[in-house]
Amino acid sequence: MTLKNEMLAKIQYPLGAFIFNSGMGRWQKWLHDLSMNCLQRAANAGHGQALLMAGQILTHRGVGISSRQVGVKYLRTAADQGNPDAQFMLAQAMCDEALGLKHKDEDILELYKQAANQGHTMAALKLKKAYTDGLWGVSVDETQASYWSEQFMKSSKK
Structure with missing residues (x-):
């Protein structure tokens, strides 16, 4: 610029x-x-x-x-x-x-991960849902769902 x-x-x-x-x-x-x-x-x-x-x-x-x-x-x-x-x-x-x-589904997932890794509360919630319901090409994964749920809780307390 x-x-x-x-x-x-x-x-x-x-x-x-x-x-x-x-x-x-x-x-x-x-x-x-x-x-x-x-x-x-x-x-x-x-x-x-x-x-x-x-x-x-x-x-x-x-x-x-x-x-x-x-x-x-x-x-x-x-x-x-x-x-x-x-x-x-x-x-x-x-x-x-x-x-x-x-x-591509991977692009959506990657954008949510980038945002969540910077503390974006709703992105972490979307990732928790993705791993709970198997959205955007990911398999249901309780470990990942739990991880993103914890990240959601941490970022929502800020």
């Missing part, structure tokens, strides 16, 4: 996040559009929090499949940067058949 893009992202992300989180975007369409424009510009510049926020919004609230796929792209970039929330959200998106994402 160039210095200019970094500076712009540092300005655009807080503005977009403020408008979106305050609910002002519901008042006027142009405010919503401004918020999303700021978030997407910051995300395109590689701003980590903007990638996560724009990814989450577009993946779950995007109009049409193309905007949802842009959201998934943002989540993937943030997940590749090591963001546990993005790793969890990307795994969730991969499980959503409506998005029509091509994926």
